[in-house]
Amino acid sequence: MTRIDIPDGSLFGVANLPYGVFAPPGAAPRVGVRVGDSVVDLAAALGDDVFARPSLNAFMAQGHERWVEVRSRVTELVGGEVPDAAVFGVDEVELHLPIEVADYVDFYASEHHASNLGRLFRPGAEPLMPNWKHLPVGYHGRAGTVIVSGTDIVRPCGQRKAPDEDAPTYGACRRLDIEAELGFIVGTPSPLGTAVSTADFARHVFGAVLVNDWSARDIQAWEYVPLGPFLGKSFATSISPWVVPLLALEPARVPTPAQDPEPLPYLREDEPWGLDIELSVSWNGQEVTRPPYREMYWSPAQMLAHLTVNGASSRTGDLYASGTISGEEKNQRGAFIELTWGGKEPVTVGGEERSFVLDGDEVVISATAPGTTGRIGFGEVRGRVLPATESRR
Numbered sequence: 001m002t003r004i005d006i007p008d009g010s011l012f013g014v015a016n017l018p019y020g021v022f023a024p025p026g027a028a029p030r031v032g033v034r035v036g037d038s039v040v041d042l043a044a045a046l047g048d049d050v051f052a053r054p055s056l057n058a059f060m061a062q063g064h065e066r067w068v069e070v071r072s073r074v075t076e077l078v079g080g081e082v083p084d085a086a087v088f089g090v091d092e093v094e095l096h097l098p099i100e101v102a103d104y105v106d107f108y109a110s111e112h113h114a115s116n117l118g119r120l121f122r123p124g125a126e127p128l129m130p131n132w133k134h135l136p137v138g139y140h141g142r143a144g145t146v147i148v149s150g151t152d153i154v155r156p157c158g159q160r161k162a163p164d165e166d167a168p169t170y171g172a173c174r175r176l177d178i179e180a181e182l183g184f185i186v187g188t189p190s191p192l193g194t195a196v197s198t199a200d201f202a203r204h205v206f207g208a209v210l211v212n213d214w215s216a217r218d219i220q221a222w223e224y225v226p227l228g229p230f231l232g233k234s235f236a237t238s239i240s241p242w243v244v245p246l247l248a249l250e251p252a253r254v255p256t257p258a259q260d261p262e263p264l265p266y267l268r269e270d271e272p273w274g275l276d277i278e279l280s281v282s283w284n285g286q287e288v289t290r291p292p293y294r295e296m297y298w299s300p301a302q303m304l305a306h307l308t309v310n311g312a313s314s315r316t317g318d319l320y321a322s323g324t325i326s327g328e329e330k331n332q333r334g335a336f337i338e339l340t341w342g343g344k345e346p347v348t349v350g351g352e353e354r355s356f357v358l359d360g361d362e363v364v365i366s367a368t369a370p371g372t373t374g375r376i377g378f379g380e381v382r383g384r385v386l387p388a389t390e391s392r393r
């Protein structure tokens, strides 16, 4: 038996206990909980086969009461002694995609980001479209290209046409960007023909991850009218390996910024679901921006209510992301196109100028939030960009 050591100031103390999928050396992937710098094999520690699987989906589908019960059993377990065979160092295991992604949706919930992109993509027009303050704008993304942190990103190829060119050309993306976001994972499904109210959010959503919605801005700018993002965003979306349970985020809850005009009744909330989460984005090892989640206009409860208000079903493993998180200040912008204002105001990283992401660059997004006893961490979502493969012509 082992007593798990939690280093002082660890962002993975008992207030956090995020779930993930890991493979011990030479063994099959299974569900684990991160505690300090250790990972506890839950199938081995709790003797329950629902955790002996390569995704969290079966456990998430068991519903809210079960999530509460397992969290309290794990809290008890890690406060005492755990069988040696169930404990691994986080550095000796391989971390996998934690969920089998069902559907993937991406919202656009930051007023600062939406206004900035409006100015950059549609100069001269009103930055916010007339619908923006009435509903959380979003689009359906590509579930099959959601990948786990650490997976390399191959620079996408496609059609691009700059405003001063008169015809499109095919080639490697010249304006590769990132988007720092938070993603919410549905555990309890809702049947076709029903809607999930804002009050039922916490019964449906299991937890949250960090998201990097890699974006090819030149491909996007040419293709997006009038149906929205397509190939410019479907080549890769990275998520962090640890799913922070919504139950751990109670101390992070804050009201959203005042919403004016008042939204329609189905989007109103009795209880606030804004979240006081602080993100940090590093580019080649240097922090370039700190996006504040608390400034997001629409809450995740409002996003899920909107996503299902037409009677669309939701499934275990659905992932919906917040959209780029940008604060009011320049050093709080969650996408490089905004941070460098379309490339006109480059930033210096490691002594080199950057506006968009170059081959070989690595971007890491991390985040922390207040927990019951000190801050809790989301870990990180990391990705390195590899050169385009031209064979797709």
Ligand SMILES: O=C(O)/C=C/C(=O)CC(=O)CC(=O)O
Binding pocket: 106, 107, 108, 109, 110, 113, 117, 118, 121, 179, 181, 213, 215, 224, 229, 233, 322, 323, 324
């Ligand atoms: O305003 C536009 O035309 C484009 C917006 C985006 O690229 C944003 C998007 O993917 C949603 C988000 O991350 O906020």
Ligand SMILES: [Ca+2]
Binding pocket: 106, 107, 179, 181, 213, 323, 324
């Ligand atoms: Ca996005």
Ligand SMILES: [Mg+2]
Binding pocket: 141, 213, 214, 233, 234, 235, 236, 237
């Ligand atoms: Mg994407």
